[in-house]
Amino acid sequence: MKVGVVTFPGSLDDHDAARAVRAAGAESVALWHADADLHGVDAVILPGGFSYGDYLRCGAISRFAPVMTSIIEEANNGMPVLGICNGFQVLCESHLLPGALTRNQGLHFLCTDQLLRIENTNTAWTSSFSPGAEIVIPLKNGEGSYQCDDATLEMLEKDGRVIARYLGQDPNGSRNRIAGISNARGNVVGLMPHPEHAIDSLTGPSANGLSFFTSVLTQMVGK
């Protein structure tokens, strides 16, 4: 079971994402932004960071990296793809997910342990959670405010595509307190907070994040 983790120039959390993949029991494979070859991976993670320095818009330039051409094609064929933070921004810029992430409402860069509720446990990346599970994982971003038009918001809510929602104080002004969404098929998930930083209680606020990575393994074994 191989899970690829992409490194763009400016990625920061690729090593933690790879560590989380290994902790879940899979093999992590390093993928390079300039290499369109996915090296036979079964799933892909786009990690957090500031790819291409966030120039132009977050994720706007990464979207055109050679590796993204292959990932977009495979994602449309059903391969599980998880975008965390900057990876979520890349997925929106790639139009694999609707909407966009904009500057936090309070303008501050946030770095906090965030309470979330898992709203949909039927996606490739959330199936190991119990329905309605409340979890605490780190949230750290400057542009994490999820925005979309009213029709898209209604569609996401109606189809159960909001996969995680912020609880407690609203951190960044996201519409309907959205922390993560999926595509219609449930194989592509974007999440603003960082599960890869919460896979054991020694280094994170909880071990709640590990379930995102075990979910995709269960999904692949089930095939």
Added chain:
Amino acid sequence: MAKIVVDVMLKPEILDPQGQAIGAALPRLGFSFAKSVRQGKRFEIEIEGEPTQAQLDEVARAAETVLANPVIENFSVRVEK
């Protein structure tokens, strides 16, 4: 040589916290004229010779593809004399 200018602005319905922060700072500095401020981006693209309609169309395609994100932003293309 001609200069093609692409202006990109957040759509009116999208919250602009940066513009709001600037709007809040102006009166603190004694500038009391602004009812509101919104911040955008301006791209200046130089080309050889006078631009043809086909070139302007190509710039518009580039603006829609990469310079702007049509989900949250509007753009305009013009030639600056």
